[in-house]
Amino acid sequence: MSGFEATEKSYRGVTGTAERVRRGGSYLVLLIGAVTFLVPFAWMLTTSLKTPEEIYAYPIRWIPQHPQWHTYTDLFADGPFLRYILNSVLITFVGVAFSLIGSSFAAYAFARLRFPGRDALFFVMLATIMVPAWSTLIPSFVMFGLLGWLDTYLPILVPALFATPFNTFLLRQFFLSIPRELEDAAKVDGASTLRCFLTVVLPLARPALIIVALFAFLFYWNDFLGPLIYLSSQDKFPISLGIMNFVGEKSQDFASMMAAATVAMAPCVVLFFIAQRWFVQGVVITGVKG
Numbered sequence: 001m002s003g004f005e006a007t008e009k010s011y012r013g014v015t016g017t018a019e020r021v022r023r024g025g026s027y028l029v030l031l032i033g034a035v036t037f038l039v040p041f042a043w044m045l046t047t048s049l050k051t052p053e054e055i056y057a058y059p060i061r062w063i064p065q066h067p068q069w070h071t072y073t074d075l076f077a078d079g080p081f082l083r084y085i086l087n088s089v090l091i092t093f094v095g096v097a098f099s100l101i102g103s104s105f106a107a108y109a110f111a112r113l114r115f116p117g118r119d120a121l122f123f124v125m126l127a128t129i130m131v132p133a134w135s136t137l138i139p140s141f142v143m144f145g146l147l148g149w150l151d152t153y154l155p156i157l158v159p160a161l162f163a164t165p166f167n168t169f170l171l172r173q174f175f176l177s178i179p180r181e182l183e184d185a186a187k188v189d190g191a192s193t194l195r196c197f198l199t200v201v202l203p204l205a206r207p208a209l210i211i212v213a214l215f216a217f218l219f220y221w222n223d224f225l226g227p228l229i230y231l232s233s234q235d236k237f238p239i240s241l242g243i244m245n246f247v248g249e250k251s252q253d254f255a256s257m258m259a260a261a262t263v264a265m266a267p268c269v270v271l272f273f274i275a276q277r278w279f280v281q282g283v284v285i286t287g288v289k290g
Contacts, residue, residue: 041265048072048258055254071259081260083235084242088221091153091238095220096213098160099167103212104205106163107171108197112183122172129165137229144230155230156223160216167212174208175201214275218268239264 042062047055049067076082109115110122144155182204183196191199202209227241234245243260 044258044265045262048255048262050255052255068255071255072263075256075259075263080234080242080245081239084237084239085263087236087242088238088240091156091223091227092217092220094153094157095160096216098157099164099216100209100212102161102163103167103171104202104209105197106168107175108201110168111172111175112180112197112201113193125163125165126169129169133225137225141229150230151232151236152230153236156220156226167215170212171205171208174205178204210275214271217271221267 043060046062046064048071049069050061050064051066051068054061054064110118140155141150144150147154149155149158178201182200186196186200187193221238222240223238224240224244227238231237231241234242237245243264
């Protein structure tokens with residue numbers, strides 16, 4: 001019996017060692033990947049604080065000897081750049097609101113309402129995810145031009161009111177996980193379908209709504225193609241498009257260019273670190289029964 005126990009302990013020891021080695025190898029690979037992705041961002045941040053001599057120095061000086069913080073104050077003293085940020089804030093928050101409204105109504109219809117062709121229509125909507133966005137640019141441009149919407153924010157924002165396929169799919173999957181009995185109880189008390197949606201389903205779907213808001217925020221804040229196609233007035237440019245002109249104006253001022261890129265990226269980085277668990281949950285929700 002003692003020999004058997006010794007063998008079992010030895011086996012457990014070998015298994016535990018193998019598990020620790022495997023886990024350590026996984027952490028090492030993740031660490032290498034993290035460093036690889038963080039190096040460009042670190043270089044961008046430090047370059048924004050360097051003098052021209054330090055920028056062109058070889059070998060590379062990662063840490064500036066005298067950080068040039070005035071690069072950021074000079075950046076915001078530039079009127080157009082501040083206007084770009086305010087335009088991005090406006091586009092982003094209106095876009096997030098429109099995405100939540102349009103996608104939540106469409107998702108509830110696909111999840112709860114029964115009407116002819118519902119499943120076929122849902123399949124067609126999902127299929128549009130595979131259609132490249134740029135393949136519809138010309139017809140969209142022509143249509144919005146006929147409506148007189150060019151050089152306004154309407155072509156960028158209004159389509160969100162008609163629901164986006166991915167957000168609709170994500171919310172539908174979450175709505176399907178909410179027990180129907182809760183809505184049935186509300187209907188027994190005289191609540192209409194719309195009231196059930198607004199007072200029963202939406203409060204329970206807060207996690208999914210937060211996820212949709214996060215994805216919409218990242219999309220509208222980083223959107224470059226839409227503003228590039230539909231906007232022509234520089235005072236309406238968001239930061240994603242404004243940086244392109246900024247780079248052209250200061251093509252030799254690498255510190256200012258890196259400072260502008262850092263400011264543009266900062267909201268997305270902060271949002272990711274604050275809400276990273278919601279991004280992971282967004283991937284999980286898409287696997288809920290359907």
